[in-house]
Amino acid sequence: MRMITTALSLTLFLSFSTVSYGLVPPRTVFNKLSEGKYLTTQELWFNQTLDHFSPYDHRQFRQRYYEFLDYFRIPDGPIFLLIGGEGTAKGIGNDYLAVLAKKFGAALVALEHRYYGKSSPFNSLETKNLKYLSSKQALSDLAVFRQYYQESLNLKLNRTKIENPWFVFGASYSGALSAWFRLKFPHLTCGSLASSAVVLAVYNFTEFDQQIGESAGPECKQALQETNQLIEHRLPASGRELKASFDADDLEIDGDFLYFLADAAAIAFQYGNPDKVCKPLVEAKKAGEDLVDAYSKYVKEYYIGTFGVNVQTYDQKYLKRTAVNEDSSTRLWWFQVCTEVAYFQVAPSNDSIRSSKVDTKYHLDLCKNVFGEGVFPDVDATNLYYGGTNIAGSKIIFTNGSQDPWRHASKQTSSPEKDMPSYLVTCYNCGHGSDIRGCPQAPFSIGGNEKNCTSPDAVRKVRQKISEHMDLWLSQCVDKDSYFI
Numbered sequence: 001m002r003m004i005t006t007a008l009s010l011t012l013f014l015s016f017s018t019v020s021y022g023l024v025p026p027r028t029v030f031n032k033l034s035e036g037k038y039l040t041t042q043e044l045w046f047n048q049t050l051d052h053f054s055p056y057d058h059r060q061f062r063q064r065y066y067e068f069l070d071y072f073r074i075p076d077g078p079i080f081l082l083i084g085g086e087g088t089a090k091g092i093g094n095d096y097l098a099v100l101a102k103k104f105g106a107a108l109v110a111l112e113h114r115y116y117g118k119s120s121p122f123n124s125l126e127t128k129n130l131k132y133l134s135s136k137q138a139l140s141d142l143a144v145f146r147q148y149y150q151e152s153l154n155l156k157l158n159r160t161k162i163e164n165p166w167f168v169f170g171a172s173y174s175g176a177l178s179a180w181f182r183l184k185f186p187h188l189t190c191g192s193l194a195s196s197a198v199v200l201a202v203y204n205f206t207e208f209d210q211q212i213g214e215s216a217g218p219e220c221k222q223a224l225q226e227t228n229q230l231i232e233h234r235l236p237a238s239g240r241e242l243k244a245s246f247d248a249d250d251l252e253i254d255g256d257f258l259y260f261l262a263d264a265a266a267i268a269f270q271y272g273n274p275d276k277v278c279k280p281l282v283e284a285k286k287a288g289e290d291l292v293d294a295y296s297k298y299v300k301e302y303y304i305g306t307f308g309v310n311v312q313t314y315d316q317k318y319l320k321r322t323a324v325n326e327d328s329s330t331r332l333w334w335f336q337v338c339t340e341v342a343y344f345q346v347a348p349s350n351d352s353i354r355s356s357k358v359d360t361k362y363h364l365d366l367c368k369n370v371f372g373e374g375v376f377p378d379v380d381a382t383n384l385y386y387g388g389t390n391i392a393g394s395k396i397i398f399t400n401g402s403q404d405p406w407r408h409a410s411k412q413t414s415s416p417e418k419d420m421p422s423y424l425v426t427c428y429n430c431g432h433g434s435d436i437r438g439c440p441q442a443p444f445s446i447g448g449n450e451k452n453c454t455s456p457d458a459v460r461k462v463r464q465k466i467s468e469h470m471d472l473w474l475s476q477c478v479d480k481d482s483y484f485i
């Protein structure tokens, strides 16, 4: 166990490299594409409770966080809590939230999600050690951290019992955490921005593939479907050569290979680069060229090359590895998928783009093979706990990108009576988290600049709304002397 109680474990911790080995694939949702574009990467640490729900387990672990105070209006400016998600948190990115922080005179504080990056409580990620990895524990981490940070800020400013107005932010899974934090701890934040927030746990998430078809449009969709049919046809007889032509020789299980190919297409729409996959395929089809060749070229050049995915992270043998390193995010996220939220990206029974072999059984087999008997997601329990799209929160802004396949696990309708607006950013390359990242999300643009969105105005309008809600809710918060006792 990597606990904070011994000096030995501390040094182990610090010896970890800050180098990243790869990016997180789309099923692990929000990508850290902001390499080198940080306001700060100076890491800070605090002692977190391992199990928030045990009355007698008092173990702690070291959790990493970052702060950026250059825009902070001392002493009463708001504090923006940036919620870490299913990946390593390398610093505070210079995206649209930085623009908002400047505008509101806010302090920016980012907490890495437990288990990910350097915030792992254990030296080994074997299944029994993952039992404290859950969204519920993560929400309590945020609550405890928020108190700790407010108190340490008060100490720094030589004052007591003062509360700054807080606002929480997240995108994708951390967008869901952002909404759920406001739901479960309304007294600890004035409001929440839940960007592309996957608040609905879905077992058979067929809408994901369907949205890719819609985002692709008829011509590209057909080319993608034909490509898949060719691949399925060639796989039984010449699987080895086929996999090798995608630089995916390691993927022994056909399902892993087909999942990898499905993700490779999804990524283009999710992150606002539809032409990267559609252009070469449609052109190859028109020219009567081999679609599989065109697709493998795209996968190697774009998905593996530019985007930087590590093919190994699709390999169940690899997912079984329990070492803690920068690439363990995929194993960790699969654990959350396999226990809490599912979002199994299965092929719809009709008209699918991905292979029909990427089905419910594939996912359940993976959960069992990677984590052991009895590990499967109880999505009903998750939705019972949080409410899914019927979330009974307030002062939460939901935003989604029109081309993003994940938006069908988000809240896409407004609930004005509960102060929960929902906005859809609509444009040809508006994807996952476009309100925060602009488009495309790769390459990263400073300040989440919306200039390269096919409709910059669509992004600007939603941002204006976000800003208005924040302004109102923050002002309602500071009016009270102290909204937290």
Ligand SMILES: *[C@@H]1O[C@H](CO)[C@@H](O)[C@H](O)[C@H]1NC(C)=O
Binding pocket: 004, 005, 045, 046, 047
């Ligand atoms: C965290 O715990 C360790 C070990 O108990 C202690 O040495 C350290 O001072 C603590 N850090 C903080 C910030 O409280």
Ligand SMILES: *[C@@H]1O[C@H](CO)[C@@H](O)[C@H](O)[C@H]1NC(C)=O
Binding pocket: 158
């Ligand atoms: C903190 O406040 C106390 C009481 O007002 C004052 O005596 C002290 O000098 C202050 N310390 C600093 C570091 O500002």
Ligand SMILES: *[C@@H]1O[C@H](CO)[C@@H](O)[C@H](O)[C@H]1NC(C)=O
Binding pocket: 203, 204, 360
């Ligand atoms: C998911 O799909 C599988 C296979 O089609 C089916 O057996 C199962 O009942 C579905 N489960 C839910 C909850 O929709």
Ligand SMILES: *[C@@H]1O[C@H](CO)[C@@H](O)[C@H](O)[C@H]1NC(C)=O
Binding pocket: 350, 351
């Ligand atoms: C499949 O899709 C077609 C066209 O969208 C539709 O007409 C047909 O009813 C669907 N079949 C099934 C089994 O859902």
Ligand SMILES: *[C@@H]1O[C@H](CO)[C@@H](O)[C@H](O)[C@H]1NC(C)=O
Binding pocket: 444, 445, 446, 449, 450, 451, 452
């Ligand atoms: C927009 O795209 C162009 C061409 O790809 C690129 O040079 C430029 O940096 C991008 N601008 C922003 C703000 O991302």
Ligand SMILES: CC(=O)N[C@H]1CO[C@H](CO)[C@@H](O)[C@@H]1O
Binding pocket: 412, 413, 414, 422, 423, 424
């Ligand atoms: C406020 C808003 O834009 N709502 C839209 C969100 O997305 C759904 C599904 O596409 C639309 O029906 C809503 O009008």
